[in-house]
Amino acid sequence: MSVAAEAVKTEHLSLPEELILMLLNEENGYFHQVPGWQLNCAVIGAVLAELSLQSRIDTDLESLFVVDESETGDPALDPILKTIAKESRTRNATYWIERLALRAESIIDLTLDRLVEEKILEHHEGEFWTLASTAWKPDPYSRPREVTVGHFIKTRIGNLILTDMIPDPREVILICLVNTCDVFRFMFKLDEEAEERIEFICRMDLIGRSISEAVLHNASAPLLRRAHLTKQIPAVGLRDLLRSPHVRDGNLPALFAELAGKHGPVFKLPMPFAEPMIFLAGPEVNHWTNRHGRMYLRAREYFADFEKVYGASGVLPALDGADHFRLRKAMAPAYSRRRLQGQADELYRHARESMAGWKVGDSFQARRMCRHMINGQISPLSVSVDSQDIFDDLMAYKERALTVHIMKLLPGFAMKTPAMKRTARAIDTLLARVQSVHTPAQRAGCPRDLADDLFSLNASDPQLVPESNLRFALSAALIASVYLGDAFSLVLYAMATQPEYYARIRREADAMFANGDPDGDAFTPAAVDVTHRFVTECLRMYPIVPASMRNVMNSCVVEGYELPVGARVTIAQTAPHYMEDVFPDPFKFDIDRYLPPRREHRGPGYAPSGLGTHRCLGFRWMELQLMVNVMLVAHHFTLEVAPENYKHRFSPFPSMKPSKKLKFRVAETVREVPV
Numbered sequence: 001m002s003v004a005a006e007a008v009k010t011e012h013l014s015l016p017e018e019l020i021l022m023l024l025n026e027e028n029g030y031f032h033q034v035p036g037w038q039l040n041c042a043v044i045g046a047v048l049a050e051l052s053l054q055s056r057i058d059t060d061l062e063s064l065f066v067v068d069e070s071e072t073g074d075p076a077l078d079p080i081l082k083t084i085a086k087e088s089r090t091r092n093a094t095y096w097i098e099r100l101a102l103r104a105e106s107i108i109d110l111t112l113d114r115l116v117e118e119k120i121l122e123h124h125e126g127e128f129w130t131l132a133s134t135a136w137k138p139d140p141y142s143r144p145r146e147v148t149v150g151h152f153i154k155t156r157i158g159n160l161i162l163t164d165m166i167p168d169p170r171e172v173i174l175i176c177l178v179n180t181c182d183v184f185r186f187m188f189k190l191d192e193e194a195e196e197r198i199e200f201i202c203r204m205d206l207i208g209r210s211i212s213e214a215v216l217h218n219a220s221a222p223l224l225r226r227a228h229l230t231k232q233i234p235a236v237g238l239r240d241l242l243r244s245p246h247v248r249d250g251n252l253p254a255l256f257a258e259l260a261g262k263h264g265p266v267f268k269l270p271m272p273f274a275e276p277m278i279f280l281a282g283p284e285v286n287h288w289t290n291r292h293g294r295m296y297l298r299a300r301e302y303f304a305d306f307e308k309v310y311g312a313s314g315v316l317p318a319l320d321g322a323d324h325f326r327l328r329k330a331m332a333p334a335y336s337r338r339r340l341q342g343q344a345d346e347l348y349r350h351a352r353e354s355m356a357g358w359k360v361g362d363s364f365q366a367r368r369m370c371r372h373m374i375n376g377q378i379s380p381l382s383v384s385v386d387s388q389d390i391f392d393d394l395m396a397y398k399e400r401a402l403t404v405h406i407m408k409l410l411p412g413f414a415m416k417t418p419a420m421k422r423t424a425r426a427i428d429t430l431l432a433r434v435q436s437v438h439t440p441a442q443r444a445g446c447p448r449d450l451a452d453d454l455f456s457l458n459a460s461d462p463q464l465v466p467e468s469n470l471r472f473a474l475s476a477a478l479i480a481s482v483y484l485g486d487a488f489s490l491v492l493y494a495m496a497t498q499p500e501y502y503a504r505i506r507r508e509a510d511a512m513f514a515n516g517d518p519d520g521d522a523f524t525p526a527a528v529d530v531t532h533r534f535v536t537e538c539l540r541m542y543p544i545v546p547a548s549m550r551n552v553m554n555s556c557v558v559e560g561y562e563l564p565v566g567a568r569v570t571i572a573q574t575a576p577h578y579m580e581d582v583f584p585d586p587f588k589f590d591i592d593r594y595l596p597p598r599r600e601h602r603g604p605g606y607a608p609s610g611l612g613t614h615r616c617l618g619f620r621w622m623e624l625q626l627m628v629n630v631m632l633v634a635h636h637f638t639l640e641v642a643p644e645n646y647k648h649r650f651s652p653f654p655s656m657k658p659s660k661k662l663k664f665r666v667a668e669t670v671r672e673v674p675v
């Protein structure tokens with residue numbers, strides 16, 4: 001396609017769009033760190049200024065009034081215009097910015113979506129945005145330029161503040177707004193002269209001045225303003241909690257959904273050895289966490305004690321902001337589905353090694369069998385060593401550390417028992433084992449693995465990935481086997497208890513393996529339609545990680561409730577999995593929910609892989625590995641659940657898994673496993 005044909009057609013960006021592009025920080029994939037309330041005020045300021053430039057409102061220092069109520073056609077502007085037009089008294093810009101600031105988040109969402117649609121921004125998994133390198137046509141008459149729109153705007157504004165060029169009114173307002181957010185110093189090298197010029201430009205235009213003064217006025221006293229707008233967070237009593245059937249069956253997402261139904265999306269729960277904890281549950285708070293969580297919530301504190309147990313500090317799940325974005329980008333290939341696809345033959349081989357000895361009548365404890373089967377694959381594929389002999393110790397240590405330091409359900413000395421000291425040795429054994437097979441000579445010609453990526457990052461950027469973090473990072477790779485193994489046992493449980501699905505998955509598996517082992521890229525959506533929808537439904541009904549913890553770093557208002565700075569919150573991201581209005585008839589296992597037009601998983605209510613910036617990086621890898629294993633089992637064996645009277649319940653801490661009582665019995669060998 002020619003550059004002209006590809007060129008972005010947006011001759012005219014609105015002020016909110018230009019502001020968002022100016023504030024975007026390519027280093028962290030989101031905005032420059034502007035406090036949330038200040039950002040909200042600036043965005044509303046941009047909307048008001050745009051309405052004024054489009055002659056819908058007029059404003060000076062004392063008043064803001066509507067001069068033309070007709071719609072602009074821009075969904076970010078029109079609802080605001082309508083609200084102002086409805087007001088009987090004349091108010092000033094300060095009033096409107098304060099009153100409308102809580103609506104800024106939806107305007108930011110709309111604007112980001114529109115900029116992605118226009119190919120001006122690129123959206124990355126984990127809610128990161130970067131400037132897309134599309135050709136850009138600044139006006140209808142100029143030739144498209146091969147620069148990103150964001151760079152174009154930033155260069156234009158840079159020239160205005162660093163030279164004597166005369167800005168137009170739109171540019172003056174943009175400069176005022178960015179200045180209000182106090183981020184010019186992160187974008188340009190400012191000397192005294194440039195700072196004076198910014199001040200001078202900001203005084204040039206009355207609209208810009210009145211709006212930015214109103215923004216500044218509001219931004220300076222956010223807490224006072226917020227307090228009287230918010231509702232009291234309801235506290236759930238212990239009795240209310242214990243009455244729920246889901247406390248007994250261990251179904252945490254269903255419990256959170258039930259509590260949100262009774263008490264609303266933000267509530268407090270009593271904790272055994274600590275202050276009551278704030279919980280967020282519902283599709284709206286999921287959406288908020290996805291889009292805005294990073295401005296207010298941080299992962300560092302909740303993870304600090306846990307990573308310290310491994311001698312680590314600043315590992316991927318504990319990082320925030322630009323460092324997190326950088327490490328996530330660097331590690332993405334190691335966790336990608338493509339990496340696993342490239343090793344499909346090895347994956348089949350290891351899966352078959354585990355199944356080779358299965359005979360009719362054998363029975364296995366589900367959890368243990370599935371975790372070991374998955375670790376038997378993940379360990380050689382990600383760190384190129386076998387770790388089955390130390391896997392039990394790695395698991396026991398990690399489960400205890402999670403229970404003590406994340407769930408806070410056991411006291412600190414529980415980490416120091418002789419048994420724990422013994423299991424801790426497995427971590428050093430693993431590190432030594434992995435290092436011993438990763439010398440350059442040994443790795444020559446081998447497909448790249450996760451350990452290669454970690455060692456090379458440690459060499460090239462020892463601050464981002466210090467050697468002291470390797471014990472954690474390498475054992476975390478195997479700990480993923482616990483999550484994936486538990487998901488596998490629940491998928492097998494769902495298959496073994498629903499013979500009609502078993503038969504459909506087997507048909508897909510037989511077709512897949514009919515002509516020998518398929519390539520990794522053969523698992524296309526059409527080829528695994530039933531299996532994929534089956535796994536998707538299992539992850540809805542049996543999500544392994546039902547909730548995530550964060551600490552509030554900037555106080556904020558969610559669904560009308562204020563989250564105070566410093567509070568620890570639990571985001572029950574999977575609660576909507578059991579909400580009737582998100583997944584109708586939520587206790588029914590139904591894989592047709594994912595077919596058009598229902599597509600019930602397409603909103604923020606489906607979140608087995610978490611939300612926002614820390615969304616599971618291995619999710620696509622996990623889906624493929626899960627499907628391959630389920631299909632191989634269905635291709636070779638019929639499993640049934642034992643004991644016959646088994647009643648399904650979860651063991652929910654520290655992550656969800658089937659109860660220890662669940663066993664699988666081999667009922668039939670459909671085809672021998674090739675050796």
Ligand code: HEM
Nearest residue numbers: 316317480483484487544545548609610614616617618622
């Ligand atoms: C059924 C299996 C799995 C489930 C349910 C799951 C779920 C999750 C969830 C909910 C998070 C976000 C945690 C938070 O926000 O605090 C997460 C993060 C992560 N997961 Fe998974 N996961 C699974 C398997 C895997 C596998 C197999 C891998 C590796 C191949 C993996 C790699 C990661 C990584 C690297 C992160 C951290 C991402 C970040 O902090 O930016 N996961 N996972």
